[in-house]
Amino acid sequence: MSTLGVTGASLVKDLRMEWRSKDAINSMLFFSLLVVVIFSFAFNPTAEESRRIAGGLIWVAFLFAAVVALNQTWARELRNQVLDAYRVSPAPPNALFLAKTVGNFLFVVVLEILMAPLFVVFYELRSVGPVWQLLVVALLGTWALVVNGTFFAGLSIRTRNREIMLPLLLFPITIPALLAMVDATTSVLTGEASPDFWIKLLAVYDIVFTALCLLLFESVLNAE
Amino acid sequence: MSTLGVTGASLVKDLRMEWRSKDAINSMLFFSLLVVVIFSFAFNPTAEESRRIAGGLIWVAFLFAAVVALNQTWARELRNQVLDAYRVSPAPPNALFLAKTVGNFLFVVVLEILMAPLFVVFYELRSVGPVWQLLVVALLGTWALVVNGTFFAGLSIRTRNREIMLPLLLFPITIPALLAMVDATTSVLTGEASPDFWIKLLAVYDIVFTALCLLLFESVLNAE
Amino acid sequence: MIGIAPSSPPVIVLENLVKFFGRFAAIRGISASFAGGRLYVILGDNGAGKSTLLRIVAGLMEPSQGSFTLLGAKTVHEVAHRVGYMGHAPLLYDELSGMENLRYFAGLYGLHDDVVGRHAMQMVGLDPELTRRVGQYSQGMRQRLSLARAVLHNPELMLLDEPFSNVDVRSARDMAAILGRVRDQGKTIFVVTHQAALMEGVADELVHMAEGQIVSRAEVVRDAAANAALRTAR
Amino acid sequence: MIGIAPSSPPVIVLENLVKFFGRFAAIRGISASFAGGRLYVILGDNGAGKSTLLRIVAGLMEPSQGSFTLLGAKTVHEVAHRVGYMGHAPLLYDELSGMENLRYFAGLYGLHDDVVGRHAMQMVGLDPELTRRVGQYSQGMRQRLSLARAVLHNPELMLLDEPFSNVDVRSARDMAAILGRVRDQGKTIFVVTHQAALMEGVADELVHMAEGQIVSRAEVVRDAAANAALRTAR
Amino acid sequence: MKKLTLISVPITVALLAYTSYLALIVAPTEQTMGDVQRIFYYHVPSGWVAGLCFFINFVASALYLWKRSPASDALAAASAEVGVVFCAVLLITGPLWARPVWGIWWTWDARLTTTLVLWLIYVSYLVLRRFAAGGQTQVLAAAFAIFGFADVPIVYMSIRWFRTQHPSPVMGGGENSGLAPAMLHVFLINLVAFTVLGILFVWLRYQLQMQEQALESAHAQLALKGVSR
Ligand code: HEM
Ligand SMILES: Nc1ncnc2c1ncn2[C@@H]1O[C@H](COP(=O)(O)OP(=O)(O)OP(=O)(O)O)[C@@H](O)[C@H]1O
Ligand SMILES: Nc1ncnc2c1ncn2[C@@H]1O[C@H](COP(=O)(O)OP(=O)(O)OP(=O)(O)O)[C@@H](O)[C@H]1O
Ligand SMILES: [Mg+2]
């Protein structure tokens, strides 16, 4: 019943289930691919422009893809009301939250690794600034998306209209993180400014919101 | 059992149910507002740019909002498997399809009317070309989105992971229409080119796909 | 139509019906014929294929092999207005009231008179004036309304899948009695259920299914002895 | 623990328990005390509040008023590892096999030995080696596994909500017999069901609920006469 | 309580009428902007009241999570609603002012963006309250409110580095800041009036919420006794 033990077990279970069906990852992949294509059609950026708006495109695409995936991981817990089985057990609520968050984080990172080459191809990206900074931004930014996303997905499955609630709650709260991600990425790509401030901001955001999530998840899980 | 009679009855029923809850329209409205805000954050267009990419932004925002709404109207038919009650009845399948399409069309048009001022405010839009052309583009484009969207939503509710299936099916099919909508809108806004070709394309697209949907909906409804 | 003899022409004829789900055969070659004006109770273990059979006959599913005739027609569509179907789920809109639901479904059968809906509601013992939405109905009320929907258009053939599941004993008894009365008006009724005892005194024939086949059919003489047999039917 | 007398200390004490859903009172002031080592059958019409009561006692819902003690504790959390709960839904992952499910749930109770899961599966008559995913189980098998999940950690108190719904008669009888054996080992069991007859010969006490209250409690002497009473219990 | 409400309403109305008179007629016309500048007397106080309401919402939500008292939930709901309304007034008067003065309706500068995000967050909060089912509403809403308020400083921080167009603080700013004394006088009275108005709204909404709760529980008690069903 240790938090870490249960977190591990839940994570392994989630990964196994995902591995069996590959639903979430496949649909996410295809979905973000579509978003990229739709965007490049819709905006048809010129070569110079694209570097300027690529940061926005990438993160908006991942945001939408993540929303899709996040809803799915909780939907699985809800299908036969398995969540009730968790709730009656003595296992700590935060273990479930951590497992879901880490699992979603892994998914989205895999997605990003697979999609990155596509962006480079579609938008003819070439980074002017150092690439390792992009990596830091991606990891911090993804965590920001995922930790809040997991929490709010867990919150919104309790409501009517659960598919639509997640973006309604997640988007306003995530705006600063998104802004930081986009601006940091653009700074690195164009090399015009230093992304340091934005990276620091992301780090602060991650810490504050992870703490809040861990603090409040128990009340949310047991709300009824 | 006349097609028109059943279409009318189904439409009235849908509107009544929507009126009772106002869920779909409210959440769609707020959702597309969020999408607009997120986009303008992420891309932060300069005044000159914004006119060039506004067409893309508008239609992508409506596309996402429509996907959400489309899923909801069919979800309602699926909740207690009410669709089965329709299928065992002698009522013509196309009547259901038409009712859903017209209903969704009305929703999305209402949404567009409410959202248009926001776009004007956020992107400082001022049309160089004649505004009535925008109206034509909007109506034809919305019909293109909605008729395909309703069809594919009806198709995808039968699959596992139905929320994600709709965009996966709809986006690729809609790309030509989207392209036409975006380019027509941009042409009118910038006044640089004539949107005539794109409007004609949209009209053809609408006719072809409406015909196809009506032709194929019966098989889709009864597929099992 | 009252008092049709058991020897009336068959309403359903199944010919070597087979249904696969992937590799799994849910229905494994059923050939049978069912006469009109009778109440059939279909029994069988979980997964025996009862629901699948009903859905095929109702035209909700295509059989993988074989064919069937329904009320003399080859395709279900031709006779759709003469068949009533009630599934596991209630097939009702939660957001509408009882009468609003029935009015809409009556419209699908080309019936535009409120009398139809009122009549159906009264028949199952519900008040047509009830303005509550179906989402707020109790389980028992919902099942009654679901039955009303299935029999709204006065069909000659009714296919009812577990109408009593999760329904309390009293409501279930009421519904069984209603079915008996409908049968007495000359209709043909198929009821799938795990609670055979409820159909005591109204069933005409027990159809036993197992592993995708009909393994036995037993005539019921509606008297004490038959009921005893029914009680120990398994 | 075998053979606890009916006079053993109470495992559940309810004090003026009330539960509102909006304006509607689903539980209307229940005060009661239940002794350990017995098998209680909870009966009642749809909407009587049976599931709500069970969910409150299992800690899945807060009561609106009143309080209760469970195995001597004031909060359910303290004694969660001594309570087993089975709901309307199966509470199982469709995508995992039986043993994978049980292994995961055992982990939640701090049990990391496969023997636990094997034992539970054997107890309900399932083969631990079965590699099929639960999604492909038949309804009956799923309910058995669901029972196995609820009793996996050998809880002293079991709360079972309609374990037999949609289960065929044979499987249901088997499950009832299993419950009887578990009770004989000194556990306390609450079973909500609409099919009281299935619990013939194993029930210790019938608890009758109506409109959010306990309206009667009847001791069952496990012999023929009691069974007859049970059969006409409603 | 009732009496207090009865008295406070006419007083507030009178106060508002008086301040409107001051703002629209008495206050001197601004030199560069002209009469449009009078929006100022509504714009800024609305912003202040909205901020106050959201702060109350945060405190009440935290209190609710801690003590689970229905009163603090009612206060949270009331203050969020009133806050959203005043924030909307701010968001409407801003562009109305911006259009003649800056020549554009909107720009993504720090003040404007923060305000919009703030408004979005609390609209989400209200949507959540609507969609959450039954007994869960309070807990879910309170949790979300905590997130929302924690977000505000971060939003503020993050956006300050944007190019900015909005006037910098008038009060307590640098050399050139400060209002003409006549304007300041009118402004301060307006600020007081709006604050009173905001608090009155929250108070009334809170009362209504509490009355609804009382009504619910009265009905519930009736149902409990079996009088109604
Ligand atoms: C376009 C939308 C606008 C928004 C969303 C907006 C928002 C705000 C906000 C949030 C405040 C702070 C209120 C407070 O804390 O009391 C404020 C203050 C103020 N606004 Fe605006 N504003 C907008 C447009 C304008 C325009 C066009 C002007 C004039 C050119 C203007 C002039 C002022 C002034 C003078 C203050 C007081 C500054 C201070 O004392 O801190 N605003 N506005
Ligand atoms: N859509 C489906 N896909 C795959 N298998 C299915 C599907 N529907 C039913 N089956 C399988 O077909 C078999 C027969 O199912 P059916 O629902 O007809 O059983 P039933 O007799 O109605 O059982 P129950 O009493 O549980 O309702 C079962 O083994 C079931 O698992
Ligand atoms: N979440 C809820 N919201 C509103 N009402 C509810 C909710 N859950 C239950 N109810 C109502 O409370 C009453 C009791 O419900 P409960 O599920 O406890 O009944 P039950 O005795 O288990 O009935 P059944 O035999 O149908 O399972 C019913 O009238 C039901 O409509
Ligand atoms: Mg079935």
Ligand SMILES: [Mg+2]
């Ligand atoms: Mg129940």
